[in-house]
Amino acid sequence: MTFGLGKQLRPCLRVVTFIVVFALLSLLYMVEQSLPRHFEHVATSIIEETNASENIDRLKRFLVWSSKCKIPDADPYQKSVMKLMKPAEPINCSNKAPLTYVVSVTNTSQYKLVIDTNLKNKYVTDQQTLSCCFSIITRDSLSSKPTYNKSADNLYTLGSCKHLENETILHPEVEFILVKCHSEQAIASGKNKRKEVYSNMHAVVPIKEEVKWKLETNKSSKHPRRLSVLLLGLDSISRLNMIRKMPKTVSYLTQTGWVELKGYNKVGDNTLPNLMALLTGYNMKEIKRSCWPSMDAKFDDCPFIWKNFSKQGYITIFTEDEPTISTFNYHKTGFVNPPTDYYLRPYLLAAEQHLTTKMKDSMAVCLGPVSTADHILHYVYNFLSTFKDALYFGLMWLNNFSHNNPNTPGAMDSRMVSFFKDLVQIGTLNSSMIVFLSDHGMRFGKIRETSSGWLEERLPFCYVWVPEWFRKENPAAYRNVIQNGNHLVSPFDLHLSLRNILDSNTEDSTPWNAMNTTSGCSSCMDLFSDTTEDRLCEDAGITPHWCTCYEYRSVPTDEKVVQKVAKFVVNEIHDYFKNRHPAVPTDLCATLQVHTIVGAKIKLPHDGEHVSYNDYLITFLTTPGKALFESTVRLWGHDSMELQGKISRLNSYYSQSRCIADSELKPFCFCVK
The missing domain is CATH 3.10.450.10 (Nuclear Transport Factor 2; Chain: A,)
Incomplete structure (x- = not known):
């Protein structure tokens, strides 16, 4: 029975065996065909895991690392931030080149105002004539009277408009000029049709009587070579946003030997406390107690370090745009007397009132046919060119393209690179310590609400330059500057660095040693000294709320x-x-x-x-x-x-x-x- 049944089942078994063998062969073929895809998937997983590992490692990196301070090196390109980033629109103020310009007269200290005759056809037709005039702008002479004290920093005088043919030599004391041009055309009624077609302003740097003694002092000094000082500020730009939006500038500074202070930590909420720490060495409690008791009080009595430099024969300059919201004037009195030898505020007040302004993010990015930033950069460049062989202390602060929008700085990236290249050409980098910095990152808005917004607000960018000759003559001091680039640093430390420059200028001092403290931070140290890397925030004058070390x-x-x-x-x-x-x-x-x-x-x-x-x-x-x-x-x-x-x-x-x-x-x- 059994053997008989087996014979009957043999055909079925052969069929089943065939099916099983065929299935196994098919499976092997499918596996073989899938191996490359399987390995590709594995490789992709490995890459993803490697990238994840690298990201973890990146999150573990720190700008500052010590037992007492750990500041993380956050990714500038986090998704939460990049969602808010947009390409910066170019700042285009006019489709026409400026009709007028100012040049210095060869072998004199005078300037000449010129109409570019090659551009006249851009402003008037053949049937029209061009009529131009210029007015002189001065700080209001009534500012010395007590009645005008509280508003002195907001007053200026606009002179009568004098006819300008093609060019004219400016009076030696002229600083600021407003130019207006009209087209005139005869019409059928016999009258002339008159229309304004051009308005612009120019700022020049005359050799003032009050600075001539400084030039003579500089020439007669037998003291060893001294450093000039230039502080260049862009408002509200964090270190991370500088990397994101101004990569050309970052690359240029890095490649040309500037030292980045990666652990530069702000000490106050907005511009005022951070600039006052840098310029006076005081915190805001001390400022209010000693020299600025109320919002209505003037700032003239505060111990700005430019006063100390001025006493040593340095020619001084301070310029800040956006005069309505500027550091010392936003709901404040400002200065009754000009704080420095050269002070651009009257020019900017007149420009905002008499020129066509172009607004972006509630900021005046254009004053007439020229960007606001270019007005100031040209002025600073002219100042540095004029006094390239003298000692100077300068502060430039720009708000208009960075204060309200984290994207707009991208529009100035190439312009800032060209500005630094211009400074190289006129020798500024061979004579000056330059600090290029911001006061803080964005303090409000969507970017502040991101995961890195807390760090961004507290860590503005800061770069320092010292000349090649200084590095060779003071190798230990320069080595300390480099080392401090990886330490916790505050505006109080920068202030002491400026104080060190002052002290090194005196005959009885030992150059480049820390001999000062500042009342705002008794434990702070200047960049030329070997600051300990184990600093607490309180060692740098930084209160717990602003401290990024924890x-x-x-x-x-x-x-x-x-x-x-x-x-x-x-x-x-x-x-x-x-x-x-x-x-x-x-x-x-x-x-x-x-x-x-x-x-x-x-x-x-x-x-x-x-x-x-x-x-x-x-x-x-x-x-x-x-x-x-x-x-x-x-x-x-x-x-x-x-x-x-x-x-x-x-x-x-x-x-x-x-x-x-x-x-x-x-x-x-x-x-x-």
């Missing part, structure tokens, strides 16, 4: 202690209004309340550090108005709390706080009416 751990926003911290900050805002003098009427600004706690972090102690408190970094929204605030609060035990520095406003408040003029209260005001 690591943080996130904590749940619904924790009771976090809720208490948020309410404490809001109460501090209320107290700030109550204690402000003069007090703001209570019916102007709404009473704020905590709406939502967006995030909370607790600061982790350094290795081996023992503390009896906890620092909380908290971000929250208030109502009404949905203001986004950030603050660092120190908590002892369960109830004792103290603000660590200023309360930061992270989103825009311009439209919400128009009812008050106090710039320090504006971030906290939601106008009721």
Whole structure:
């Protein structure tokens, strides 16, 4: 039975065997065909894992690394940031070249104003005639009278418009000129049709009587070669945004031997405290106590370091654009007397009033047919050319293309490279210590709300140049500058570096040794000295709220202690209004309340550090108005709390706080009416 059944099943078994063998062969063929794809997939996975590993390694890299300070080297091209980045639109102020220009007269200290006759046909037709005149602009002579003191920095005089044929020699004391040109054409009624076709301004650098003694002093000095100083500032550009939006400038500076201060950390919220730390060595409490007691007070009595340089025979210059929101004038008095030998403010005030302005992001990027930046860069270049063989101290600060939009600096990338190349041509880099820097990164807006926005705000870019001869004569000092590029550095350290230059100029000093401290930071050190890499933020005059050295751990926003911290900050805002003098009427600004706690972090102690408190970094929204605030609060035990520095406003408040003029209260005001 069995053998008989086997015989009957043999055909079936052969069929099954054939099917199985065929299936196995087919499977082997399929596997063989899939091997390249399988290996390709594996290779791709390895690459992805390698990239992930590299990204992890990159996140582990630090700009500053020590037992007391670890500043992470964040990726400039994070996705959250790049979503906000757009190509910068060119700043095009006119389709026509400027009709007039100014040149120096050969072998004299005078200047000549010239109409470019080759361009006349661009402004008038053959049936029209061109008529031009020019006016002299001066700082208002009434500024010395007490009645005009509070507004002296906003006053200028515009002279009568004198006819300009083709060219004219300017009076030796002329600094600022307004040019206007009209087209004139006879019409049927016998009258002339007149239309303005061109207006522009020019700034020149005459040899003033008050600087001639400095030139003579420089010539007669037997002191060894001394450094001039040039501070070049671009407002609101973080180190990371400099890399993103001005890569040509970064590449040029890196390739030509500038030293980047990678750990340059701001010390205050906006421009004023950071510039005052650099220029005076004082923090804002000391400034208010010693020389600027109120918003209505003048800045003339503050100990700006340009005064010290001026006493040593340095010719001084200060220029800042956007005169309405400039550092010393935004809801402030400014200077009753010109702070430096050359001061561009009257020129810029007149330009904004008498020239056609082109606005971008609420900034005047064009004044007439020329960009605002070019007006200032030309002026600074002329100053440096005029005094290339003298000692000078200069401060240039530009706001118009960087203050409100993180994308716009890209439009000035190539222009800044050409400016630095121009400085090489006239020898500026052979005579000067140059600091090219910003005050802070973007303090508000969408970029501030990104994962790297906290770091960006606190870490502005900063590059330093010292001449080749200085490097050879002072190798140890230059070596320290390079080393300090990887250390925590603040504006107070830069101030002491300038003080060191001053001290090295005196006959009884030992050059390039740290002999100074500054009241704003008694433990700070200049760049020419060997600063310890194990610096705490307080060693550099940086308060905990602005310090980037610490690591943080996130904590749940619904924790009771976090809720208490948020309410404490809001109460501090209320107290700030109550204690402000003069007090703001209570019916102007709404009473704020905590709406939502967006995030909370607790600061982790350094290795081996023992503390009896906890620092909380908290971000929250208030109502009404949905203001986004950030603050660092120190908590002892369960109830004792103290603000660590200023309360930061992270989103825009311009439209919400128009009812008050106090710039320090504006971030906290939601106008009721």
